[in-house]
Amino acid sequence: MSRATFLFTVFVTVMSIFTFFTKLFAQPESTVQSPSWSYDKVIYEVNLRQFTSTGTINEFKEHLPRLKELGAEILWLMPIHPIGEINRKGKLGSYYSVKDYFDIDPALGTKEDFAGLVKEVHSLGMFIIIDWVANHTSWDNEWTNEHPDFYKKDSTGKFIPPVPDWSDVIALDYNNKKLWEKMTEALEYWVKDFNIDGYRCDVAEMVPIEFWNSLRPRLEKIKPVFMLAEAESPGLHLHAFDMSYSWEFHHLLERIVKKEKDATAILHELEKEAKHYPSNSFRMRFTTNHDENSWNGTEFEKFGDGADAMAVLSATIPGMFLIYSGQEAGNRKRLDFFEKDNIEWKESKYTDFYKKLFNLKKENPALWNGKKGGEFKYVLPSDEKSIFSFVREKDGNKIFVVVNLSEQKQDVGFNSSVIAGTYNELFWSEKVNIEKKYKLTLNPWEYKVFVQQ
Numbered sequence: 072m073s074r075a076t077f078l079f080t081v082f083v084t085v086m087s088i089f090t091f092f093t094k095l096f097a098q099p100e101s102t103v104q105s106p107s108w109s110y111d112k113v114i115y116e117v118n119l120r121q122f123t124s125t126g127t128i129n130e131f132k133e134h135l136p137r138l139k140e141l142g143a144e145i146l147w148l149m150p151i152h153p154i155g156e157i158n159r160k161g162k163l164g165s166y167y168s169v170k171d172y173f174d175i176d177p178a179l180g181t182k183e184d185f186a187g188l189v190k191e192v193h194s195l196g197m198f199i200i201i202d203w204v205a206n207h208t209s210w211d212n213e214w215t216n217e218h219p220d221f222y223k224k225d226s227t228g229k230f231i232p233p234v235p236d237w238s239d240v241i242a243l244d245y246n247n248k249k250l251w252e253k254m255t256e257a258l259e260y261w262v263k264d265f266n267i268d269g270y271r272c273d274v275a276e277m278v279p280i281e282f283w284n285s286l287r288p289r290l291e292k293i294k295p296v297f298m299l300a301e302a303e304s305p306g307l308h309l310h311a312f313d314m315s316y317s318w319e320f321h322h323l324l325e326r327i328v329k330k331e332k333d334a335t336a337i338l339h340e341l342e343k344e345a346k347h348y349p350s351n352s353f354r355m356r357f358t359t360n361h362d363e364n365s366w367n368g369t370e371f372e373k374f375g376d377g378a379d380a381m382a383v384l385s386a387t388i389p390g391m392f393l394i395y396s397g398q399e400a401g402n403r404k405r406l407d408f409f410e411k412d413n414i415e416w417k418e419s420k421y422t423d424f425y426k427k428l429f430n431l432k433k434e435n436p437a438l439w440n441g442k443k444g445g446e447f448k449y450v451l452p453s454d455e456k457s458i459f460s461f462v463r464e465k466d467g468n469k470i471f472v473v474v475n476l477s478e479q480k481q482d483v484g485f486n487s488s489v490i491a492g493t494y495n496e497l498f499w500s501e502k503v504n505i506e507k508k509y510k511l512t513l514n515p516w517e518y519k520v521f522v523q524q
Contacts, residue, residue, distance in 0.1 A: 121413055141425060491505060
């Protein structure tokens with residue numbers, strides 16, 4: 072055998088093996104059909120207890136026109152159900168200690184109040200999902216008497232928490248298929264009777280994936296729904312969920328601020344996501360949420376002077392961006408999880424900051440979610456460890472984003488035909504002509520979002 076023939080044979084063999092393993096490990100496409108309204112939107116997490124002085128549904132409803140103006144068109148309400156009293160943490164307890172899946176917490180209002188809220192949200196062209204706690208209930212949930220077989224128990228037959236620290240709740244046992252039906256009925260109830268648009272599902276990976284897979288078709292028979300998993304398992308996207316948390320990306324940004332990683336790690340993380348998640352998956356991007364804010368600190372505590380840069384990056388890479396109650400007011404305190412702790416609503420530069428990002432998402436198809444978004448193209452900067460830069464483009468709409476992820480002033484250069492064009496910079500409204508070879512100077516943590524439409 073000649074050397075050329077030998078090398079060709081080796082090449083064919085290697086490519087055959089590569090193709091085999093690519094097919095073997097490639098993520099299959101999802102059967103989930105996301106609602107048509109979900110592709111051009113961001114999501115806003117509502118902490119009803121802390122949102123207003125009374126913490127009621129009706130007082131929150133007064134904020135809807137402001138949130139619409141902000142561009143927050145998908146509202147996620149933290150759990151609205153009555154809160155358990157046995158083993159309650161704090162005076163008010165955790166939203167996630169559910170006493171009755173079929174009722175409203177009287178501290179928030181009535182079912183009539185909630186129905187009115189949903190109707191008003193829809194009248195403004197907005198959508199509403201509610202938080203759902205399927206993994207556990209309060210110790211005094213009605214099911215503990217009516218269906219004690221729904222729960223996990225210790226060797227003495229006593230109810231047990233899912234994990235020791237969650238002492239205010241007890242674990243449900245999904246080995247009991249009767250629980251599946253009862254839980255599904257409860258989830259159907261709020262879609263059918265109140266016309267909500269979907270759910271954010273708490274600790275979704277602690278519930279069997281087969282349950283979620285069986286649930287989605289039942290809900291879809293009522294109306295198209297949007298499902299968000301508090302989880303990061305690609306398999307949840309195959310038949311049940313539209314969107315999942317991008318915890319690993321979030322923690323990567325924290326490590327960049329701590330100088331444990333640099334900007335090159337971002338591209339690696341996005342490539343890993345693209346490899347493992349179905350192409351029509353939505354990944355939820357965020358700089359904070361209720362857990363992060365209360366337990367790990369505000370975005371300003373975690374990211375310092377880089378908080379704005381991290382928000383811009385999270386809002387423009389592929390995925391759906393989330394902000395938590397009060398971020399648009401520049402909230403700088405950790406909101407108490409078990410007590411009343413009002414958000415201080417005040418004028419802030421962050422109102423306009425987030426409004427610009429939200430409107431850009433809505434108006435520019437290059438930033439849309441899932442398959443309807445524009446192609447992501449990494450643009451190599453002269454200093455790839457400090458600068459992250461990319462282009463997203465679709466149907467003549469293009470954005471070019473450059474973010475300085477360092478504490479130092481950076482003179483950065485590019486040499487790429489993909490960036491060429493005439494743009495408007497999003498935050499300064501300045502017209503910029505960018506050629507293949509382009510240089511700019513960025514202050515510490517500074518960012519540029521060039522928009523071409």
